[in-house]
Amino acid sequence: xxxxxxxxxxxxxxxxxxxxxxxxxxxxxxxxxxxxxxxxxxxxxxxxxxxxxxxxxxxxxxxxxxxxxxxxx
Amino acid sequence: xxxxxxxxxxxxxxxxxxxxxxxxxxxxxxxxxxxxxxxxxxxxxxxxxxxxxxxxxxxxxxxxxxxxxxxxxxxxxxxxxxxxxxxxxxxxxxxxxxxxxxxxxxxxxxxxxxxxxxxxxxxxxxxxxxxxxxxxxxxxxxxxxxxxxxxxxxxxxxxxxxxxxxxxxxxxxxxxxxxxxxxxxxxxxxxxxxxxxxxxxxxxxxxxxxxxxxxxxxxxxxxxxxxxxxxxxxxxxxxxxxxxxxxxxxxxxxxxxxxx
Numbered sequence: 001x002x003x004x005x006x007x008x009x010x011x012x013x014x015x016x017x018x019x020x021x022x023x024x025x026x027x028x029x030x031x032x033x034x035x036x037x038x039x040x041x042x043x044x045x046x047x048x049x050x051x052x053x054x055x056x057x058x059x060x061x062x063x064x065x066x067x068x069x070x071x072x073x
Numbered sequence: 074x075x076x077x078x079x080x081x082x083x084x085x086x087x088x089x090x091x092x093x094x095x096x097x098x099x100x101x102x103x104x105x106x107x108x109x110x111x112x113x114x115x116x117x118x119x120x121x122x123x124x125x126x127x128x129x130x131x132x133x134x135x136x137x138x139x140x141x142x143x144x145x146x147x148x149x150x151x152x153x154x155x156x157x158x159x160x161x162x163x164x165x166x167x168x169x170x171x172x173x174x175x176x177x178x179x180x181x182x183x184x185x186x187x188x189x190x191x192x193x194x195x196x197x198x199x200x201x202x203x204x205x206x207x208x209x210x211x212x213x214x215x216x217x218x219x220x221x222x223x224x225x226x227x228x229x230x231x232x233x234x235x236x237x238x239x240x241x242x243x244x245x246x247x248x249x250x251x252x253x254x255x256x257x258x259x260x261x262x263x264x265x266x267x268x269x270x271x272x273x274x275x276x277x278x279x280x281x282x283x284x285x286x287x288x289x290x291x292x293x294x295x296x297x298x299x300x301x302x303x304x305x306x307x308x309x310x311x312x313x314x315x316x317x318x319x320x321x322x323x324x325x326x327x328x329x330x331x332x333x
Contacts, residue, residue, distance in 0.1 A: 020201075022176060023200035023202060026144075026178070026211050026212055026215040027202070027210050027211065027212075028210055028211065028212045029210065030204065030205065030208040030210040033212070033213075057184060057203075058188070058191075060184065060187055060188075060191075060201045060202060060203055061203065061210075062184065062203040063203060063204045063205075064182070064204070064205055065208075067203075
């Protein structure tokens with residue numbers, strides 16, 4: 001459902017709302033420990049394996065399944 | 074849920090201070106305590122320890138022996154004071170010996186705590202993530218050091234959290250857990266009980282207008298397993314060469330272990 005946007009379209013976004021790239025390197029889905037996709041435009045980290053989208057608040061990933069959005073596809 | 078002190082345990086309840094609550098509720102109740110007192114968290118530790126927690130944390134960082142280029146995961150890291158101390162200490166060594174800066178992830182279940190921590194100053198060596206200690210969102214073997222300071226007491230399923238902290242450590246990595254513990258002498262124990270059960274909830278009311286959170290703090294400390302019992306839990310999670318260091322006569326204790 002959700003697709004990652006071209007980062008060049010979002011470079012005017014303030015840096016504070018972006019997830020730290022060094023953090024992204026070690027983050028996995030807390031439910032499946034599978035990989036995550038970073039959807040900059042939606043501000044979500046998507047776990048296909050769990051069918052969940054974790055929100056990002058002011059650049060802080062909220063890696064709690066109970067706060068995640070269920071993917072509809 | 075009852076208001077009486079229960080020693081009985083069952084699988085579907087967890088301790089919340091002296092109350093038994095359904096397991097599923099503990100997490101949200103604990104979050105409530107810290108939501109109410111996020112900005113006053115350091116104050117709570119100051120009141121509880123007469124300000125000595127700062128010295129305990131300093132000794133914990135010394136034992137962690139931070140080195141340039143290392144990655145720390147600070148679980149229940151709250152406002153990030155241990156994480157900041159870790160990267161600063163590594164920086165002192167880097168100034169002499171070179172290498173890459175150390176990095177730390179401050180991981181806490183409570184977003185307000187993280188937000189309060191970030192307001193103390195952005196630091197590019199620090200990252201922030203909202204996590205549950207029982208299912209950490211980090212890959213296997215990603216950290217050189219995992220630390221939890223005054224946090225394990227608030228975790229519902231300690232065995233799961235300890236096992237997950239073991240999982241994210243690299244082989245050869247070290248684990249440090251600083252927590253309020255149990256005074257090792259009877260005399261100190263009597264003074265400490267009088268202080269904690271009589272004075273602390275009243276001080277909490279006076280200072281933070283929050284008697285309940287301070288009452289929870291005191292009761293949860295009392296219910297936490299003693300030094301030896303918790304050492305066994307750390308060993309059961311897979312850590313090796315586990316050691317215990319008492320601070321201030323056992324008012325706090327530092328448990329350390331290695332992933333081999």
